[in-house]
């Protein structure tokens with residue numbers, strides 16, 4: 268019997284559809300202390316591995332960084348720039364705070380969201396099959 272605790276493996280999206288475009292999402296492993304970023308022109312999101320000293324990059328932080336970058340993309344996509352301060356600079360603290368709340372709401376309501384999608388007759392199986400085709 269294997270008594271070692273298995274680490275939960277997080278499956279992260281390599282592509283995301285935002286509007287009419289497919290964005291590629293990268294999680295660089297070999298670059299040390301790589302920060303997260305997005306390129307609206309190239310339709311690329313990089314979720315970095317930069318961590319505080321003594322800290323391991325935990326799955327929650329990876330998801331938070333992905334949501335953070337998505338909020339930058341959404342801000343530009345919508346053209347509303349709600350995260351820009353008075354000087355036209357991104358308010359990274361506000362984006363971090365929204366990322367935390369969005370992830371919290373998704374995690375706390377994931378089953379309710381999926382149940383509502385299934386009950387509304389959304390073609391979930393076809394959606395999942397399509398996702399596998401794209402990967």
Ligand SMILES: [Zn+2]
Pocket residue numbers: 335339357359362
């Ligand atoms: Zn940022």
